[in-house]
Amino acid sequence: MKLSNYVLGLAVVVALTACGGGGGNPGTTSDGAGAGAGAGTGTGTGTGTTTSAPTVVASVVDASGASVTGISLATGFLARATVKDANGAAVIGKLVTFEISGASIAVLSPTTALTTAPLGIAEVAIAPASVSSIGAATLSASADFSGVSVPGTIDFAVQSSSLALSAVTVTSASLPSAGNTPVQVTALISGAPAVGVPVNVSFNASCGKINGQDTTSGGVSVTTNGSGVASAVYDAVAADGSLCSGSVTLTGSSAGAVSQSKTISVAVPTASAVVFMSATPAQIFVAGSGALDQAIVKFRVLSSGGSALPSVPVKLSIVTNPGGVGLGSAGVTAPVTVTTLVNGEASVSVFSGTIPGPVKVRAELASDPLVFSESQNLTVASGPPSQRFMSLSVETFNIEGWSIDGASTQLTVRIADRQGNAVDDGTVINFTAEGGQVARSCATVRVNGVSQCSVTFISQNPRPAGGRASVLAYIAGTKDYVDINGNNTFDAGDTLLNIGDAYRDDNENGIYENAIGEFVVPRNGTSVCAGAGAPFPARVNTCDANLATTVRQQAVILFSSTNPVFDPTSVSTGSVSFKLRSSTNTLLPLPAGTTFTAQATDSNTTDGFACAVDQTYGTPVPNVQPGINPNVDIASSGAVTLKNCRAGDSVTITVTVPSGLKTTFFANIP
Numbered sequence: 001m002k003l004s005n006y007v008l009g010l011a012v013v014v015a016l017t018a019c020g021g022g023g024g025n026p027g028t029t030s031d032g033a034g035a036g037a038g039a040g041t042g043t044g045t046g047t048g049t050t051t052s053a054p055t056v057v058a059s060v061v062d063a064s065g066a067s068v069t070g071i072s073l074a075t076g077f078l079a080r081a082t083v084k085d086a087n088g089a090a091v092i093g094k095l096v097t098f099e100i101s102g103a104s105i106a107v108l109s110p111t112t113a114l115t116t117a118p119l120g121i122a123e124v125a126i127a128p129a130s131v132s133s134i135g136a137a138t139l140s141a142s143a144d145f146s147g148v149s150v151p152g153t154i155d156f157a158v159q160s161s162s163l164a165l166s167a168v169t170v171t172s173a174s175l176p177s178a179g180n181t182p183v184q185v186t187a188l189i190s191g192a193p194a195v196g197v198p199v200n201v202s203f204n205a206s207c208g209k210i211n212g213q214d215t216t217s218g219g220v221s222v223t224t225n226g227s228g229v230a231s232a233v234y235d236a237v238a239a240d241g242s243l244c245s246g247s248v249t250l251t252g253s254s255a256g257a258v259s260q261s262k263t264i265s266v267a268v269p270t271a272s273a274v275v276f277m278s279a280t281p282a283q284i285f286v287a288g289s290g291a292l293d294q295a296i297v298k299f300r301v302l303s304s305g306g307s308a309l310p311s312v313p314v315k316l317s318i319v320t321n322p323g324g325v326g327l328g329s330a331g332v333t334a335p336v337t338v339t340t341l342v343n344g345e346a347s348v349s350v351f352s353g354t355i356p357g358p359v360k361v362r363a364e365l366a367s368d369p370l371v372f373s374e375s376q377n378l379t380v381a382s383g384p385p386s387q388r389f390m391s392l393s394v395e396t397f398n399i400e401g402w403s404i405d406g407a408s409t410q411l412t413v414r415i416a417d418r419q420g421n422a423v424d425d426g427t428v429i430n431f432t433a434e435g436g437q438v439a440r441s442c443a444t445v446r447v448n449g450v451s452q453c454s455v456t457f458i459s460q461n462p463r464p465a466g467g468r469a470s471v472l473a474y475i476a477g478t479k480d481y482v483d484i485n486g487n488n489t490f491d492a493g494d495t496l497l498n499i500g501d502a503y504r505d506d507n508e509n510g511i512y513e514n515a516i517g518e519f520v521v522p523r524n525g526t527s528v529c530a531g532a533g534a535p536f537p538a539r540v541n542t543c544d545a546n547l548a549t550t551v552r553q554q555a556v557i558l559f560s561s562t563n564p565v566f567d568p569t570s571v572s573t574g575s576v577s578f579k580l581r582s583s584t585n586t587l588l589p590l591p592a593g594t595t596f597t598a599q600a601t602d603s604n605t606t607d608g609f610a611c612a613v614d615q616t617y618g619t620p621v622p623n624v625q626p627g628i629n630p631n632v633d634i635a636s637s638g639a640v641t642l643k644n645c646r647a648g649d650s651v652t653i654t655v656t657v658p659s660g661l662k663t664t665f666f667a668n669i670p
Contacts, residue, residue, distance in 0.1 A: 054091070056152035057082045058141040060126060070157035071106065071126060073189040073197050079108060079126040081141035081152060083115050090120030094143050098124050101138040105129050105158045115143075131163045131189070131199055132255055161256075163199070164188040168252050168262035170234070177243050177269035178305030180235040183210075185252035185260055186228050193228030201230035204251045207244035207266075214239035219253065236266040241308045242342055243269040269303040271312050274363050274371055277345065279378040283424055284352045287324065288489030289417075290478045290547035291384035293352040297375050299363035300344045308344025313337055313366035316348045320360035322380055324353020327361070337366055354488040356382035356419070382488075383417035385427060385477030385551045387499060387536070390415055392473045392553040398624045400591035400658050401436065401459025401559040402467055402584050407591075409557060412454040413473050415444060418480060422451040427475065431455055432519050434506045435462045435469035436557065457557055464506070467559040467585035468630055470534070472504040474521060477551035490547045498529050500542035502552035505533045508630045512539040521550045534628055556626040560591040564655045566665035567635070573645045576667045580621065580636040580655060589636040594621040596655045598640040603648040611645035611669075645669055 059067050063076025071077040079098050083091045094115045100106050107129050113122040126139070135158055142151040166186040175181055187199035202219030203210045210220040210232050216239070222230045230252065236244040245268045253259035277298040285291035301312045317335035318327050328336045330351040340346045346363060358379050364372035395410040413429045416422060427444040437460050442453035457471060464470075482495035490496070503512045503520040510533030512518055520539060531540030534554040561582035570577040580596070582588040596619045602611040618638035627634060640651055646669070653665045 058152040058154040060156045070159045072159045073161035078123045081122045083120045096122035099140045105133040163257045165260045173264045178307045199224045206249040209235045272304040273302040274373040276373045289383040298347040310342045312340045314346040322357025323355030326351035352380045382419040385415045386418040387551045388480040398558040398560045402561045405460045407459040414452045433471045435464040469557045474552040479549045498543040501539040502550040505537040575641045577639045589624045592623045593658045599652045601650045609644040611649040614641040614643045
């Protein structure tokens with residue numbers, strides 16, 4: 001027992017010695033009771049200390065390396081971390097990560113660094129986030145030791161910065177009209193350019209634009225470059241295109257700084273060009289035609305810089321007048337003077353006269369007649385579509401459409417004004433049909449100078465009873481009149497050839513009948529006048545005193561049958577005459593293009609006469625005009641002349657319709 005206690009006591013002494021302890025009573029020992037008193041009386045002289053773990057100490061220093069508690073926009077502030085191991089020795093080459101708790105007021109660049117010899121220090125730049133940043137934040141620096149992150153922190157302040165702007169400078173303080181110049185201002189912090197610190201500078205101009213933007217509702221923001229300079233370009237042209245002149249003030253401002261201004265001089269603009277803009281519409285019609293007879297002609301006055309000039313007197317005159325064209329008012333040919341608007345435009349109304357032809361208007365500066373321009377492509381046309389010059393033609397009237405869908409024909413309208421001249425290209429002709437289907441419209445083009453356009457009509461349901469489908473072509477235009485005074489315009493004393501509302505006469509009885517749903521184009525006229533049927537159907541008592549009307553023409557398409565009916569009208573030894581009728585509507589012809597052949601049969605081969613066909617007439621079936629009376633028999637006619645035929649002989653007629661169906665008929669010679 002005494003030996004064990006001795007060993008334990010020795011271990012304690014050794015431990016104390018290893019810990020640097022010295023002197024003092026090491027304690028007493030005893031035998032089994034452990035109450036013996038130690039006799040050691042030595043004193044220790046060691047002074048060393050032991051670090052139990054690595055350390056990271058964070059700090060903020062200025063450009064001289066001195067620790068600080070706050071930063072500003074002045075240059076040279078650093079975030080520093082000093083890293084030591086568990087023994088207190090500097091750690092070299094250790095990665096340190098920096099963070100800021102208030103990133104909105106301060107920024108680091110970069111956010112990581114390696115410790116360097118000899119002191120184990122890592123440093124990165126630290127600066128306020130902007131010139132307006134102010135407050136406090138915490139800097140954290142950490143390093144990894146065997147998977148354990150060792151941190152170090154320090155609190156610091158972001159102090160307000162002394163921001164100022166230099167005087168505004170321009171490349172040129174005296175500009176020509178519509179000129180431009182670069183403008184600059186330098187952001188200063190504590191009297192020095194804000195190098196590396198972005199500062200937003202707002203530029204304003206009392207007239208004109210900055211970097212192409214209007215500043216009347218707010219300045220144009222520009223960020224300083226790396227040298228602290230904010231640059232922009234001033235244009236002496238306002239957002240609405242008007243030109244600045246006289247004194248113009250340019251201002252640079254930034255939050256927290258006193259604004260700076262510069263006054264420059266812009267020359268008064270002078271007109272140097274007149275340009276033709278437009279004539280709307282480019283074509284008008286002779287006065288009294290019932291169509292559009294007025295156009296607006298526009299010019300623009302420009303400065304030497306190409307900008308529009310307001311408030312400039314412009315003299316307008318007619319230099320080409322086909323007859324009676326008025327300027328400003330109908331019939332007035334004297335020049336007029338107008339003042340340009342804010343957009344530099346000068347405009348005048350041009351009224352047509354009574355003679356068609358090209359018109360040319362000149363615009364010149366009232367102050368300098370040598371500066372001028374002339375209108376282009378303005379024309380007075382002789383008139384809109386005229387009822388007297390409406391013509392509707394049908395390629396094929398009798399189509400094989402009663403029992404076949406898609407049998408087609410083409411409808412063509414040719415239209416002119418009352419002088420017989422082509423109407424404007426693009427004039428739209430409208431179509432409507434009682435049965436089948438027709439294209440809704442077509443637009444005229446000039447073919448060899450003649451206005452025309454075509455649409456397709458096809459057979460389909462509905463198929464009108466009687467196999468006659470009415471089709472109406474119509475367009476806005478004018479009635480005809482007798483020009484008694486010869487002035488080519490409809491005026492007092494002229495005789496109007498009146499006509500009522502256009503309608504589609506489906507049952508071809510010459511009377512508009514609402515009860516059966518006949519199509520009508522009402523114009524609300526109530527004057528007494530006669531009605532009419534096809535080809536120019538007009539509703540009774542719907543006239544008015546106006547020249548304008550709906551120009552119209554009607555055609556009828558025949559839905560001929562595929563199956564023919566053979567109707568002999570005369571049979572003799574010399575000839576066989578017959579009708580070829582549509583089986584469903586027997587008053588109608590067979591489809592155009594139907595053919596027939598004839599073959600004679602000699603019943604007596606011993607009498608010395610060989611009955612034979614001499615000639616055939618009426619094949620192929622032609623394009624048959626439907627006429628205006630649906631009760632007239634217009635069936636196809638045919639005939640076969642014979643030679644050497646006698647009673648008892650016969651003739652075989654084989655009919656082939658366009659779809660290919662063949663039907664055979666026999667005629668016995670009495």
